Amino acid sequence: MATLTDNADTGDFVLSGDLTVTGGDIVGAATTNLLNAATTVNLGSTAVTRAINIGTGTNADTINIGTGATTADVITFGNTTQGIATTFTVNSGAQTATPVTFDLDEVTSVTAFDLSVDALTTGTGLLIDDGTAAGLSSGTLLQVQSATTDTTAITDGMLAYFNWSGAATKSGDLVRINIGTNLFNVTDDGSSLFSVSETGVTSAVPHSFTAAGDVSIAYDLQFTNQTSSSIKTNAPLTIEAGESSENNNLTLKTYGTGKIITDGAFSVNSQSALSASATPSVGGGSYYTTPGTQTFTNFTDGVAGQLIFIEHVDATTDYDCTASNLNCGTTDITTTASGDASAWIYDGTDWHLIAFMDDSDNHETGNGFDLAELFVSTETLQQGDVVSIHPTENIKVQKALSGDNQRVIGVVSTSPGLILGEQIEGVNAYAIALTGRVPVKVNQNSLPIVQGDFIGASSELGKGQKISSGFIVGRALESWTSNSGKDTVEIFVNPIYVNPTDSQLQDSIATLQNDMALMQSQLDLGQEASSSASFTDLSINNLTVLGDAILGNTVINGKLNVGTLQFDNTNNSIDAIGVLKIQPLALANVEFLGGLITFDTQGNIKAREITAEKYNVRGASAGEGTLLSNEYEVFIYSVAVTPESLVLVTPKTLVDYPLVVTEKQEGIGFKVKMSVTSAEDTLFDWFIVDKVSSN
CATH class of the missing domain: 2.60.40 (Immunoglobulin-like)
Structure with a gap:
């Protein structure tokens, strides 16, 4: 039986015992308290299915639980023995407001919401599920945000914190995100910083890997910047292909006309010894030493384009050049010695000898195409200079001039194929090509040269020119013109005398006949009676002097002809048939206008100003x-x-x-x-x- 008593102090009714309401409502004032002296108040504790409705009216309802308590309040849903789930259903109505709001604004420094699942082993602690077949489209299932203005929050505060602090080592995942076909995307003000899809991971920010361990990448590393890409290190960099137990190639590849460029010193690898085999492997390097008594027939494990360098450390290593995969001539190399070296390149089938250095030959055998002999010179000669026998000193040479005639003997060699004689320390000796192919310097005033033209000495010291007959130094092997930009022409050295052609002989005979007729007319006039004469005043229409003549101050009104030169005082001119040469021996400078214009012996011009309609530049400028x-x-x-x-x-x-x-x-x-x-x-x-x- 329930007892309802009146509390005189508070004006409240106090219920003791059970109160059964079979129908109707219990209506209170604005605030109604149901109090029970017992420690537990049960609503619907019997085994009957029922609904307990709180705040079903149209106005906003507030349920306060434990607002005046001084100890912790506990609300328990469900039971611990029957395994029956408890469901909270929140009806959102017209969806004009947030259906459920947990207001924890008064909490400052303690845990605001604690979801404790201490007994959980294989279940799920918290499940947020949209629960519909249509699925989430443009909404947000879970949003964690902060609008704090605290300047230290970004340093000390965190939006999320996952802590696995168990003592035992776990093999499970601390966080696992199953993205399905969608993206995991980290953005900054709408711009993607880091995203993950089923096909790739995209990052728009630099990465720093500061751990001491390695970074492992299973497949390709591709730089997509079309402008420039770099791999930089602050320490020595080593690129290895494969593992120590494997034999993998390392390939550097470009496309089109791209080049592989080393900007700095380049080293192929450390030196190692070839195996004692007729076909040693060269797959592991490029720089080797010989193994001892052995005749090589091939080098195995090479790749097309590979270069190898072999240093001989013995005198018992030979090369089979005639019946093997070694392309090194028609005769086997069987006279090697310690100190010799060879370089080879592989075409995918055969190895081709690039160079062989005979260490005992004192570098006297070159890769040129001429036979040279050492000659001493008192002058400083250069490669390509035409030289002649010195006129006064025995067995010496000098730079040649066109007047040296039969003394012209050769050209200073550039890279002799074979040198005769011995270089003596302290003696100024030069390798003079006596026969064979060499480049020779050309006088820029030479007539154009074509293959087969005779080349002889010119009026410029040490330089050759095209000539038609006389003493030559050789024959041209290539063409040349003054505007070709070349200072040399390749010739075959063959110093001989070339007879003039029939037309040249006819011209010489005609000139000789004219000279003889002039001499006869002078003899007829008796001008041969005296070998010298002295006149105080002489006026004569025509004066012919055969032999030497010494004149003091001489005034010539009109023209003065000296050989092919003509001096004309009527128009202040000097003319020449052919090239007018001034200082052809280049013994001193040539000055004009009191030194305002100077030509030095090296061909340089010094002037105040130069005006020209067009400038032509030749050479390296x-x-x-x-x-x-x-x-x-x-x-x-x-x-x-x-x-x-x-x-x-x-x-x-x-x-x-x-x-x-x-x-x-x-x-x-x-x-x-x-x-x-x-x-x-x-x-x-x-x-x-x-x-x-x-x-």
């Missing part, structure tokens, strides 16, 4: 260059570069950034650089001008 695509710089070789050089560079295509000369090396060349690489080759012209002092 001008040229063209190409800065390859995706390259920052290119080095141009030119011996014309000096510390005082001004190098002018003109692009031949449109460029976004200027070309700059950043380095000059005297006698070698200069470097052209662009601050940003281009996707296309950049063509440019260059021109070198030296700035000299005003004096």
